[in-house]
Amino acid sequence: MRAAVPLLQRGEKAPVSSLLKHTGVLSISVILSGCSLDGAAAFEIAGAYFPGWMFCATLGIFGGCFLRLLFIRLGLDERIPWKLFFYTASSLILTLLSWRHWFGPAA
Incomplete structure (x- = not known):
């Protein structure tokens, strides 16, 4: 069975209309990604604004490291x-x- 959309062979270029369509969608999404009704969550440190994220x-990250040290000290780490997924998830939860x-x- 043949695929519905033929794959490009090495050295073959994509049709121009496809490239323009994807470039247009990408540029619009990049332009609109900065739009917000409330403004950015930023604060000033030493004269520069840092984003809240x-x-x-x-x-x-520091909370996840502290949690790991605490679990090692309590003997729960074993x-x-x-471990990788647990501490990554705990760092993500503390971040959120x-x-x-x-x-x-x-x-």
């Missing part, structure tokens, strides 16, 4: 089956909770 990601706390909608 950078602050929250740093807190999440019982965790997939800190984002929700400082920059989330007011309750």
Whole structure:
């Protein structure tokens, strides 16, 4: 059975209309990605504005490292089956909770 869309062979170029269509969609999405009704969550440190996600990601990473050190100290680290996934998920959870706390909608 043949594929519905033929694959390009090595050295063969894609049709121009396909490239223009994908370039147009990409450029529109890049232009509109900065649009926001509330403005960016940014704060000033030493005269420069830093985005809030950078602050929250740093807190999440340090929180995950602290959690690992705490689990090692308590002897619980050996019982965790997939350490990489567990500590990555815990860092992500701490990141999202800190984002929700400082920059989330007011309750």
